[in-house]
Amino acid sequence: MENKVRTRYAPSPTGFMHIGNLRTALYEYLISKSLGGKFILRIEDTDQCRHIEGAQEVIYSTLKQVGLTYDEGPDIGGNFGPYVQSQRKDIYLKYAQRLIEEKKAYHCFCDKERLESLKSSENCLGYGGYDRHCRYCDNSLMDSMLKSGKPYVIRQKMPLDGSTEFTDEVYGEIIVENKELQDQILIKADGLPTYNFANVIDDHLMGITHIVRGCEYLSSAPKYNLLYEAFGWEIPKYIHLPLIMGKNEDGSLSKLSKRHGSVSFEDLVREGYLPEAIVNCIALLGWCPSDNREIFSLSDLVKKFSIDRISKSPSTFDYDKLNWFNGEYIRSKEDDHLLCLFTPYIKKAVSRSNIDYLKIVQTIKNRVTKLTQIPDMIDFIETLPKYDINLFVNKKSKTNLENSLLVLKKAKERLLSLNTWCHESIYDLLIDMAKEMQIKNGTLMWPIRVAVSGKLVTPGGAVEILDILGKDESINRINLAIEILTKFEEKNL
């Protein structure tokens, strides 16, 4: 087989896709694809205590939504399966046994209580927690323990001195003293492998050439190497990624996690962010191209991505930046595409039948940064809110209650006789009218906009709103305003 690049995304099925994990998946994808390689999905579910129903589906669906298509995986198969670790149990045991036979690993019968008691004693210092008790037990005792059926774990014999070093593609030379490493557990008492062990076995068996992961694993990387060495396997390239941090309530920073709010992909989508905006945003957290470009489609990223431009320092996830990306993506889309995206949100606020959603889309597209803002933005279309009469007064537009009433009466007459109700004709009519009355456009438009929206701030101007509402509803609303203003005027005479 030729020496092609292979990367893998190996999440544990937790039921939600954290954007830190998503970025790791993205970079794994980008690294392999930019080098013409394969991207593999493997589910790491060796922790039975944390089994969550439907969690794998979340992973499949997220990767699908963002376009990270994998070449091999549990649901699509491949030549290196199975791709779910719980289905590979026997494989790990076999390899652990091989190490035992070669005297590189041993059975350990120490129970949790014993390990717990070691923590408080001092004699375990320097061993990383475990005193290696069973490493030095004699063989006959071990055999009888095994026969008795006492539960055990399998631990690797770590070197007692010296150091282990490796080169990370991002962080460079990393050296760790072996005495810092405890005899790591390979197989747990339940017979399943630990994450570290399964990871190494699978990465080797699946021919993974580049191990990409968060740098929380940086200091445990030597453990992996000791395993590769024990088996005599070639050590893959390591690419550790800088962490994405989140801001805590007290202002401090820590590794982004659930408590930082909506940080899962699903949360963000639910909040009205577009998958491609999310991907674009997180792609730039820890990597940037040599030019200053910021907007990237996934395929553009594949073309531009390079490992040597991955940053070493952690970054903080910023909603402001994501908002900007999202707005950029919305504005760049075709109207009919936006119509599909906006419709569910428009329906939340507008149920009247004779409304052209496309007109709404065209009016609000430059004003939407999150899809979830849409209902509040356009709620006045459904029903005219009760509004304060003082909304008609605006200094800059030179409007007051008197001239507003005047303008509305006149506009109503003209609009009533307008045959073709469309943006252009309404616009022409009103602009001509302002010219004729020798007033600012604003002096005319402001009262109309207020009358038909009942709001101080609206997405779009009077013309757009009139167009969306249609002739009848518009005239009704203008009539209502005339009524209110007239009543007020009479009361103050």
Added chain:
RNA sequence: GGCUCGUUGGUCAAACGGUUAAGACACUGGCCUCUCACGCCGGUAAUACGGGUUCGAUUCCCGUACGAGUCACCA
């Protein structure tokens, strides 16, 4: 606490020994304008600190401070 890693404006970040230290987001002034946006033009704001090396350090080395990660039969 040990070990590992990091530190350029509020945030993302460029500059891999020589620049007036880019750019983007956010903030902000103005223009446009029927409000709000969009768009356009402008502005405030940074090399953590102290030592070296060098003709010259954001850049290389050492120390200090600060921050983070990690020290599980979790992944």
